[in-house]
Amino acid sequence: MRVGDSLPELVIDITPRLIVGAAIASRDYQNVHHDKAGAQALGSPDIFMNILTTNGLVGRYATDWAGPGARLGKVAIRLGAPNYPGDTMTFRGEIAAVEPSSRRVVLDVKGKNSMGYHVTGNVELILPEEVAA
Template sequence: MRVGDQLPELAIPVTARLIVGAAIASRDYQNVHHDKAGAQALGSPDIFMNILATNGLVGRYATDWGGPRARLNKVAIKLGAPNYPGDTMTFRGEVTAVDETSGRVTLEVKGKNSLGYHVTGSVELTLPGARA
């Protein structure tokens, strides 16, 4: 693996079930994540994904690529366009740093939907046996 290597794309269908399930799993009971009428009353066209769901999906993308022995060290993300039901978020990533001594690998990760970038950020993993 080398700096500049591209990760494979991962398309995640954004469903109401995913949004609501992730909100409940993270104990986020704000109505904008499970009640369409409540979300609309606050100016949103529909329910939308919370940041903890996004963070989990970023971690999944990175560790799916890194393999079963990959360990997440750091996830730093910034949210952009909301993820609404019926859309698809497509992840792309790139290796931005490889530390051969420690096995640490840094990735730039972006998740885009039909409205634009939902999430951008970086992930640091430790991968046993990583080589530049």
């Protein structure tokens, strides 16, 4: 594991079920995340993913790569293009920093849809001993 190593891609289908279900699960009841007519009344072409769902998917991408024993540390993301139903988001990432003594790894992560980058940022992980070795 070295700085600059690429992570495998992860493709997420952006479905109405994902957007609505995750918004409700995160207790985000804003109509732009579950009511198409309400979202359109506010100028959006459709419902769109909330930041809590995006943050969770970023965490999933990092921990899918690192394995079940990894612990998420700091997650710092910036949102860009909205995720609308019917699109896909492709995650890509690379290792930005490795600290073997503390088992700390920092990943640069990007999630892109058909309109551009939906999310960019970095994730700090503490790897289990057996992975960090």
